[in-house]
Amino acid sequence: MKITEQDVRYxxxxxxxxxxxQETARMAADLDAILxxxxxxxxxxxxxxxxMAQVLYDAPEEFTLRAxxxxxxxxxxxxxxxxxxxxxxxxxxxxxxxx
Amino acid sequence: MSxxxxxxxxxxxxxxxxxxxxxxxxxxxxxxxxIQEQNAATNAFLTITGDRALARAAAVDREIAAGKPLPRxxxxxxxxxxxxxxEGVRNTCASQILRNFIAPxxxxxVERLEAAGAVVVGKTNCDExxxxxxxxxxxxxxxxNPCDLERVPGGSSGGxxxxxAAGMAVASLGSxxxxxxxxxxxxxxxxxxxxxYGRISRYGLVxxxxxxxxxxxFARTVLDVAELLxxxxxxxxxxxxSAAVSVPDYGKELAGSVKGLRIGVPREYxxxxxxxxxxxxxxxxxxxxxxxxxxxxDITLPHTEYAVGCYYVIATAExxxxxxxxxxxxxxxxxxxxxxxxxxxxxxxxxxxxxxIKRRIMLGTYVLSAGYYDAYYLKAQKxxxxxxxxxxxxxxxxDAIVTPTAPTPAFRIGEKTANPLEMYLSDxxxxxxxxAGIPGISVPCGRVPAPGATASASTPQLPVGxxxxxxxxxxxxxxxxxxxxxxxxxxD
Numbered sequence: 001m002k003i004t005e006q007d008v009r010y011x012x013x014x015x016x017x018x019x020x021x022q023e024t025a026r027m028a029a030d031l032d033a034i035l036x037x038x039x040x041x042x043x044x045x046x047x048x049x050x051x052m053a054q055v056l057y058d059a060p061e062e063f064t065l066r067a068x069x070x071x072x073x074x075x076x077x078x079x080x081x082x083x084x085x086x087x088x089x090x091x092x093x094x095x096x097x098x099x
Numbered sequence: 100m101s102x103x104x105x106x107x108x109x110x111x112x113x114x115x116x117x118x119x120x121x122x123x124x125x126x127x128x129x130x131x132x133x134i135q136e137q138n139a140a141t142n143a144f145l146t147i148t149g150d151r152a153l154a155r156a157a158a159v160d161r162e163i164a165a166g167k168p169l170p171r172x173x174x175x176x177x178x179x180x181x182x183x184x185x186e187g188v189r190n191t192c193a194s195q196i197l198r199n200f201i202a203p204x205x206x207x208x209v210e211r212l213e214a215a216g217a218v219v220v221g222k223t224n225c226d227e228x229x230x231x232x233x234x235x236x237x238x239x240x241x242x243x244n245p246c247d248l249e250r251v252p253g254g255s256s257g258g259x260x261x262x263x264a265a266g267m268a269v270a271s272l273g274s275x276x277x278x279x280x281x282x283x284x285x286x287x288x289x290x291x292x293x294x295x296y297g298r299i300s301r302y303g304l305v306x307x308x309x310x311x312x313x314x315x316x317f318a319r320t321v322l323d324v325a326e327l328l329x330x331x332x333x334x335x336x337x338x339x340x341s342a343a344v345s346v347p348d349y350g351k352e353l354a355g356s357v358k359g360l361r362i363g364v365p366r367e368y369x370x371x372x373x374x375x376x377x378x379x380x381x382x383x384x385x386x387x388x389x390x391x392x393x394x395x396x397d398i399t400l401p402h403t404e405y406a407v408g409c410y411y412v413i414a415t416a417e418x419x420x421x422x423x424x425x426x427x428x429x430x431x432x433x434x435x436x437x438x439x440x441x442x443x444x445x446x447x448x449x450x451x452x453x454x455x456i457k458r459r460i461m462l463g464t465y466v467l468s469a470g471y472y473d474a475y476y477l478k479a480q481k482x483x484x485x486x487x488x489x490x491x492x493x494x495x496x497x498d499a500i501v502t503p504t505a506p507t508p509a510f511r512i513g514e515k516t517a518n519p520l521e522m523y524l525s526d527x528x529x530x531x532x533x534x535a536g537i538p539g540i541s542v543p544c545g546r547v548p549a550p551g552a553t554a555s556a557s558t559p560q561l562p563v564g565x566x567x568x569x570x571x572x573x574x575x576x577x578x579x580x581x582x583x584x585x586x587x588x589x590x591d
Contacts, residue, residue, distance in 0.1 A: 008461070015419060015464040016426065017457055018445040030458055031465065033520055038408040038475065041482050051480030052487055054310050055296040055536030057342055057571060066336060078203050082430035091428055096440045 003032040102129040104176075105266025109323045112175050112269060116163060123163070123174030123218065127156035130176040130220050134267045141243050143252075143261040145181050146189050146222040152176070155218045171330060173216035178268035180259045181222040182229050183314060184303040185209055188219075192305050193237040194227045196425050196432045196451025206303020207338065208272065208314045208331045215330045220268055223258030227453045228422065229274050229307045231255045232282060232525045235516055236455045243512070246288055246562060247549065250509040253283030256317070260287040263317045270318040270327055276308050277410050278505075278529025280315035281541040285504035285564025288543050290581070291317045292324045293529075295572050296536035297342035299328070300335030308417035309340075311410075311533050321542060321582040325349035328574060344572050352575040353582040358392030360580060363497035367403035368528055374507045376547035380563040381503045384544040387587050388501065393580075396497055400489040405482050406531045407523055412466050412479035413534075419463030425451060458519060487535040494570045499580055502528050504541040504564035507550070532568050539568045542581045544588065 008028045012019050019027060076089055085092040104111070104126055115121040121129075131149050138144050159174045179185065182192050184202035191197045209219065226236040234242040234257025242257040244250040245265035252261045256273025260283035263271050273280040275293040284291025293315045304314055316327035329350060334343040364385065369378060385395055427433035427447030434446030452460070466475035493500060505525060515522045532539040546560035565584070569577035 003465075007465075011461055011465045011468060014468060015460050016423070016441075016444045016448055017452075017460060018449040019457070023457075027458065027461055030519055031462060034411065034462060034523075035465075035475075037520055038412055038479075040408050041405055041412075041478050044402075044405060044482060044485065046478060046481035046485070049481040049484050051477055052484040053480060054340070055571075057297065057344065066339075074203070079429075081203055082200055084427060084431070084433035093428055094437055094440050094443050 002035060003028050102126065104129045104269070105133055106319070107269055108318070108320055109172065109175050109269060109326050113169065113173070116169060116174055123156035123159035124153060126174055127152050127176055127218050127220065130268060134220065137245070137265045137267055140248055141245055141261050141265055142240050143223055143242050143258040143265065143267060144178070144221040145191055145193065145224050145239055145258070148188055148219055148221050151188070152218050152220045155213070159216055159218070170214075170216035171326065172212060175217045175269050176220045177212060177217045178221055178223045178259055178262040178271040179209060179219055180225050180256050180271070180273045182225060182274055182305045183209060183272055184305070185219060185222070188222060190222065190305070191239070192228045193225050193239055194451065194453065194456070195238045196447070197430075198238070198432065200431055204303060206314070207300035207335045209303065211331050212327065223256070223262055223271060225258055225273075226255035227456055228305065228418075229255040229276060229279055230418070230455050230459055232278070232522050233510070233515065234258065234283070235512065236453055238453055241512055244287060244509050246560075247509065249511055250561070251286065251512055253286035253505070253509065255279040257283050259317050260284055260289055260291065263287070263289045263319060270316060270323050273315055273317055274304055274307075275313045275315045275533065276311045276414060277533050278526040280317065281529045281539055281564065281566060282505050282526060284317055284541040286509035286562065288546070288562030289317050289319055290321050290324050290540065290542050290585075291315060292328065292540045293532065293538060294328060294332065294574055295342070295538045297340050298344075298538070298572065298574065299331045300338040300341040302335055302337040306421040308414040309421065310417060311414055321540070321578055321585050322350060322353060324540070325353060325578045325582070342572070347575050349575060349578055353579050355579055356392070357580050357583045360393045360499060361396055361497040362388055362393045363396050363398035363493050363500040365398050365400040365403065365493070365500060365502060367400055368502040372506050372524070372527070373503060374550065376550070377503050377505075377507060377563050380545045380547060381501070381565055384565045384584065384588065385501065387584060391583055391587055398493050398497060398500070400493060400531065402482065402485045402489050403531055406486050406534060407527055409479045409482040409486060410526075410530045410534060411462065411523055412475050413483060415459040415463030416467050416476050417463070419460045419467065422456065422460055455519070483534045486531055490531075490535045490537055490568070498569070498576060500568040502566045502568070504528060504566040508547055508561035508563055528566060537568050537571055538574050538577050539566055540577055540581050541566050542585055
């Protein structure tokens with residue numbers, strides 16, 4: 001096993017996920033199998049290859065950059081429309097700072 | 100009078116309205132009745148927008164009564180995958196975390212279809228956040244394939260494919276990141292198109308993997324898919340990756356000859372793992388193309404075997420970033436018993452996300468984490484370049500590429516859920532085109548007996564899809580070839 005349960009707990013904390021003991025064990029096994037498969041990519045010599053981050057096509061700059069002008073944005077009421085908890089025009093959350 | 104619209108195409112709607120054989124409201128009501136009748140067995144719809152649809156259809160009827168010219172898609176009932184937003188309509192992404200989310204704005208693609216007169220009858224089931232190949236990852240239960248209810252419809256846009264296959268819509272929208280339109284089209288026996296990356300605006304499509312996400316249409320014919328594409332395609336200032344490339348009237352591009360077109364057949368797609376029955380259908384399909392005067396050329400796409408690994412690094416990395424926004428603060432589910440903010444984030448995401456979502460977020464977070472970025476993410480981006488250059492080299496020699504859409508016909512519900520890697524490998528033929536950003540279509544290419552079933556008259560006949568790829572923004576040629584194939588294959 002390349003991926004340990006400790007690795008899983010570390011990554012879960014980075015991703016703000018909470019896994020119980022059973023899920024952690026299963027996740028370690030699944031990630032291990034998938035990453036072992038992904039290691040196939042190492043068969044390829046990519047030292048002279050440029051990474052591809054996006055599909056590109058020829059276009060002048062003005063097509064992808066808009067003019068820097070202000071535009072109407074989402075009204076506050078609509079922005080708060082799906083809020084689980086709100087108050088005084090804001091989203092409310094549990095306390096952030098311990099006293 | 101009971102109107103049967105279950106096999107209608109766009110032209111049937113147009114003709115019925117023009118000749119006053121039926122009103123838009125009657126057509127809409129007939130589709131809604133069909134959904135009532137078929138949805139319990141298929142589970143294709145998560146939300147049925149009956150009142151909204153009838154009101155829109157009434158508006159179309161008023162335009163007709165006022166003698167106004169019929170817009171292009173007047174009264175055409177369409178279904179929309181529940182990851183594509185419509186203002187005021189629930190948008191769940193088939194996830195518990197968004198089960199009560201009401202979309203605050205409408206996707207550009209839907210806005211353009213509605214402006215052309217289309218009537219949205221409902222939002223369709225899918226894999227949670229479009230992550231899956233079988234529609235079994237929905238928080239609201241799997242979709243059942245209308246061709247065989249024991250089998251999956253494919254995924255992730257399984258509900259949209261099933262809706263068209265079962266006559267619950269004339270056409271539908273899905274999203275395709277690694278094959279999520281083409282593979283379910285293949286499994287359900289309908290036409291499904293992934294256009295060139297950037298051809299259709301992604302504004303209003305809930306993000307899964309932004310460099311790979313596409314909106315794509317399903318319909319019963321290539322012509323109808325072309326009609327939807329003509330309406331939806333083109334630059335949208337609200338999506339900076341939407342392409343400023345001119346949009347032809349695709350429906351009018353279908354008629355030309357395909358004689359002399361050079362069709363590449365990549366040998367890597369006919370290797371181990373392809374079902375013999377599917378191979379037989381695709382070979383028969385190639386014969387049809389020969390009969391149309393196409394020249395079939397053996398080609399190689401040598402990096403094909405690396406595409407699935409490459410895709411699952413890039414897609415999960417992007418997903419881990421895109422899904423960070425579901426934290427219970429601004430919208431969606433929030434865990435109730437959390438004492439602190441960070442506790443609330445973790446509990447919310449634990450309760451709200453299904454197993455596959457967590458698996459992909461974990462994988463994506465891992466490959467982007469300190470010490471692994473170069474080894475996995477950067478490596479995958481470089482391999483993506485190699486996969487894309489396979490296609491550009493091939494397109495120097497051929498005009499289109501033909502492959503099976505999927506290695507097998509629809510598999511049984513539950514057959515692959517125990518092994519995520521095996522499920523990922525079912526996307527092997529579609530993922531390559533997604534990485535390259537080229538357009539691809541799946542067109543019906545006959546049916547095969549269910550694997551393992553004894554040959555008898557009652558054996559369910561499962562659809563097989565033939566996939567066609569073309570150069571970037573060459574949808575006109577792609578659709579023409581698919582249309583000519585469809586016509587020849589039907590009369591075959």
